[in-house]
Amino acid sequence: xxxxxxxxxxxxxxxxxxxxxxxxxxxxxxxxxxxxxxxxxxxxxxxxxxxxxxxxxxxxxxxxxxxxxxxxxxxxxxxxxxxxxxxxxxxxxxxxxxxxxxxxxxxxxxxxxxxxxxxxxxxxxxxxxxxxxxxxxxxxxxxxxxxxxxxxxxxxxxxxxxxxxxxxxxxxxxxxxxxxxxxxxxxxxxxxxxxxxxxxxxxxxxxxxxxxxxxxxxxxxxxxxxxxxxxxxxxxxxxxxxxxxxxxxxxxxxxxxxxxxxxx
Amino acid sequence: xxxxxxxxxxxxxxxxxxxxxxxxxxxxxxxxxxxxxxxxxxxxxxxxxxxxxxxxxxxxxxxxxxxxxxxxxxxxxxxxxxxxxxxxxxxxxxxxxxxxxxxxxxxxxxxxxxxxxxxxxxxxxxxxxxxxxxxxxxxxxxxxxxxxxxxxxxxxxxxxxxxxxxxxxxxxxxxxxxxxxxxxxxxxxxxxxxxxxxxxxxxxxxxxxxxxxxxxxxxxxxxxxxxxxxxxxxxxxxxxxxxxxxxxxxxxxxxxxxxxxxxxxxxxxxxxxxxxxxxxxxxxxxxxxxxxxxxxxxxxxxxxxxxxxxxxxxxxxxxxxxxxxxxxxx
Ligand SMILES: Nc1ncnc2c1ncn2[C@@H]1O[C@H](COP(=O)(O)OP(=O)(O)OP(=O)(O)O)[C@@H](O)[C@H]1O
Ligand SMILES: [Mg+2]
Numbered sequence: 001x002x003x004x005x006x007x008x009x010x011x012x013x014x015x016x017x018x019x020x021x022x023x024x025x026x027x028x029x030x031x032x033x034x035x036x037x038x039x040x041x042x043x044x045x046x047x048x049x050x051x052x053x054x055x056x057x058x059x060x061x062x063x064x065x066x067x068x069x070x071x072x073x074x075x076x077x078x079x080x081x082x083x084x085x086x087x088x089x090x091x092x093x094x095x096x097x098x099x100x101x102x103x104x105x106x107x108x109x110x111x112x113x114x115x116x117x118x119x120x121x122x123x124x125x126x127x128x129x130x131x132x133x134x135x136x137x138x139x140x141x142x143x144x145x146x147x148x149x150x151x152x153x154x155x156x157x158x159x160x161x162x163x164x165x166x167x168x169x170x171x172x173x174x175x176x177x178x179x180x181x182x183x184x185x186x187x188x189x190x191x192x193x194x195x196x197x198x199x200x201x202x203x204x205x206x207x208x209x210x211x212x213x214x215x216x217x218x219x220x221x222x223x224x225x226x227x228x229x230x231x232x233x234x235x236x237x238x239x240x241x242x243x244x245x246x247x248x249x250x251x252x253x254x255x256x257x258x259x260x261x262x263x264x
Numbered sequence: 265x266x267x268x269x270x271x272x273x274x275x276x277x278x279x280x281x282x283x284x285x286x287x288x289x290x291x292x293x294x295x296x297x298x299x300x301x302x303x304x305x306x307x308x309x310x311x312x313x314x315x316x317x318x319x320x321x322x323x324x325x326x327x328x329x330x331x332x333x334x335x336x337x338x339x340x341x342x343x344x345x346x347x348x349x350x351x352x353x354x355x356x357x358x359x360x361x362x363x364x365x366x367x368x369x370x371x372x373x374x375x376x377x378x379x380x381x382x383x384x385x386x387x388x389x390x391x392x393x394x395x396x397x398x399x400x401x402x403x404x405x406x407x408x409x410x411x412x413x414x415x416x417x418x419x420x421x422x423x424x425x426x427x428x429x430x431x432x433x434x435x436x437x438x439x440x441x442x443x444x445x446x447x448x449x450x451x452x453x454x455x456x457x458x459x460x461x462x463x464x465x466x467x468x469x470x471x472x473x474x475x476x477x478x479x480x481x482x483x484x485x486x487x488x489x490x491x492x493x494x495x496x497x498x499x500x501x502x503x504x505x506x507x508x509x510x511x512x513x514x515x516x517x518x519x520x521x522x523x524x525x526x527x528x529x530x531x532x533x534x535x536x537x538x539x540x541x542x543x544x545x546x547x548x549x550x551x552x553x554x555x556x557x558x559x560x561x562x563x564x565x566x567x568x569x570x571x572x573x574x575x576x577x578x579x580x581x582x583x584x585x586x587x588x589x590x591x592x593x594x
Contacts, residue, residue, distance in 0.1 A: 108443070113440045115440055
């Protein structure tokens, strides 16, 4: 489904601020895979997401979706088959437009936009049906402007908009990080539900270790632009936060030793 | 008095199309597009030169709108493909259009005095309808003595403006229209739903300046001339109309807002007409009045809501204080 091979990207190359954000990344997701991504600040997680979505072009390497090389396809075209939810609850919706209009825009994702009205009776019913799955009562507020919704409600709507057209790939970048704990839990649960319902191939970045363990069938840990740990299946189910931290320290320690050996 | 208000409303309805164009760029696309000062004249110039060369007025008007569309699109291309900032893109286009407009007309001023225009062409047909007589009779019976020569311009322009308003309302609800609005509202979001925001910006600015040029060509036909300087400050007049209208009528839905913009354009003309009746003001002061109007319309709502908020807080405080007093005495 998603295939990333030898992707590297360096910011501010050959300057003092040079930053190797991604170094020779290889990653393959099969259809239906739900991969959680953890790693410290600046590890390159968001950069990885941006390379997949097309908002960044890798310096080298290839991104393939459904065996099709999409590396040089611009972001807006690629987004026909990629759903995204951002960290900022304000980022995924248009605030001065209504709930139904926002949904209509999301609905048009993989179709040609025409001069027919975006919201019609048939679609309204469909939108209501989808909104009901959020259990937030938004189905009764179709014509309310999205800017009036709370952060949690907006993020739930963003999640719905990103998923109900069943994109080939779903990218979630710390999409619960800006919410209070109870709202975050709500969105986490909804995420599990929709990914399961549509069997979406998903990549989810999170700083919440527990969330990374609870959700998904695979987990990767990133550090300094590299994938330093990959766990899946049964091994992931048995993983705990302590084990994860321990593993991280072990790898980091090895790396430091290596670095010292090279330098020395 | 009646006659000057009448002609204020008349030109207000014509300039309303320009204001709708400004609304599309400023509000819908969130793009402060200064092309308007140039494209308004481009519309007047293309319309006038076409008519002088024997093109039927209706066709000349369409040419004018198309020329405005092209001008707006180029501003959009400068911004999206050339990555030039919105303000600068518009200013560059405005300056470029000044020379282009001169070239189109061949001289700084083009008179349409003995030429057919959209308005005088329908005179014969209009006279036969007898509407003027009925309406003038009505107005006369209300005690007005100086009567307008014809109601044709006002009524025809009202119909045209309303049709364009309704088409705009519909367009902004279509799939393309929604994407266009989202481009101004949250560009990153709509790009993540596979919309080409560059093309939407280009088309949006095209439509916006198409309306502005349409208005320009109608103003030229109404006034009987096109002048290379007739667009100076047009953007501020458009903005004044949008802001005044929004303040008076509100922005609850798209349909209400476009109506607000049209009424704002009319209100603007009336205010200017009334202001110019003051003895100490001259025609040349109009731009100053316009600028002051925009400043007031921008600041007043903030002051009013701050004042309301202060009053509300004060009332709450006194209420709390009196409650506390009662509790004490109880
Ligand atoms: N556009 C950019 N220009 C320059 N440097 C950048 C740019 N984007 C990211 N970087 C740098 O690349 C590195 C990786 O950034 P990235 O945003 O991918 O980290 P992250 O793993 O998402 O971190 P966080 O957990 O803080 O979100 C960081 O050091 C960052 O400063
Ligand atoms: Mg990040």
